Amino acid sequence: MKKAHIWLPVVLVAQLLILGAIVGKRERIMANGDVVYLKTMPVDPRDIFRGDYVVLDYELVYQARGLMQESKLSAEKVYLKLSTNQRDVANLVTVDHTAPKAGLFVRGFAPSIDYNNLPELRLGIEKYFVEQGAGKELEDIRGEAQSWQTPLEMRVALGNDGTPVIIGHRFSPIRTRTRFADLEDTLPQRDRSPQHLEFSIENNSLATLSVFDNKTHCGFTLVHAETLRPVSLNRDCSEAALERTELSAGATYQVTIDLSQPQWQVKGQSDPLSLAGVDGAWQGFRLLYRDQSGADDGEQIISARFFRRGGID
Structure with missing residues (x-):
């Protein structure tokens, strides 16, 4: 019991340090990262335990999955090289298992590869949490099947290693x-x-x-x-x-x-x-x-x- 009492504060401090490092990294990316807009194709679930949020399907992820399947790219981490247009909307250039030496890129995760099916690919920014009730308002503007739909464009800051952090949104023109x-x-x-x-x-x-x-x-x-x-x-x-x-x-x-x-x-x-x-x-x-x-x-x-x-x- 005495050993448990000794180690418990150490474990708590370690957890706080890890959490602080994660929060600190996000804050640095938000303050200093390159900012782009990623076009989405969202759906509308609701998580009653964590508040309102919108699930985001990114247009360039769809394209990247096709390129990964075509080239049989197999890697747990993948890097999507980007270019931007005059509205700062990001377009996919290439997908690779190594980070580009220059230019804009976002890091993704492909946990499993089965070439009989499309590869899984996630950027880690698929949930956009908003104030209570605001998610429904976003989805009302986004629209429904067979009605007028307005895509969300997510404002994203990119870290030096390609880590993306959502910092806002706008609607497509x-x-x-x-x-x-x-x-x-x-x-x-x-x-x-x-x-x-x-x-x-x-x-x-x-x-x-x-x-x-x-x-x-x-x-x-x-x-x-x-x-x-x-x-x-x-x-x-x-x-x-x-x-x-x-x-x-x-x-x-x-x-x-x-x-x-x-x-x-x-x-x-x-x-x-x-x-x-x-x-x-x-x-x-x-x-x-x-x-x-x-x-x-x-x-x-x-x-x-x-x-x-x-x-x-």
Whole structure:
């Protein structure tokens, strides 16, 4: 008993020192770290024991998982090299098991690798705690499936070793809506695959937004929902001319995609398939628009995830 009494204060002091070191590191990063914005695709759980929070899915993590699977990158720690655009939004450049010698990067953790499935990847900033009741307000602005959605952009400070710390948030100046034109919002999901996907982009800022597209919608690409990798097989847009549409504040650009057309076919077990014929639980998709203005720091706009039977997340 006497030995236990002797060691108990030592253990408590050690725990306090460790906690103090962690808090001190976070404070140093918040004060001195490079600041970027990470675009998210959040969901809305609630932890009744820890207060309100929003769970964050980062857009660049989706891309990194696809690159890791493609290159068979296996490492417990991975480093995502970043570039930023004129709004300080971070874009993924590369993923590696070693930290870049220069430039911006964020450290992630990949605890297990199974190349039959997508790699796990976490940045350690997937929960954003807010004041009681504020989480619901954030999610109301973020939106729901088949309604207008405004992505959160998390303000993140990066330490010298790539450790990220959330220091705030803002909303994207662009909001979107994804729905199937074949289905009415008030009807339950039907046992058939709708053909026509509507994707709307609204300029939610005061600045003018330019959208580049044409009649065959070569400004857009069909991508895998979990990796954002292109999946369309018959896209022939290499020499297609794109027309510029200027969106003033509050203006909307809407495309209606006929998913039965050959240009939207995806890989099947033997032959190319239209989305109506695709099977498999992983087969969720998104529509991606990438800025075609010619600027190196252009952003991309991603639709909500949708499935072959008309479901939309």
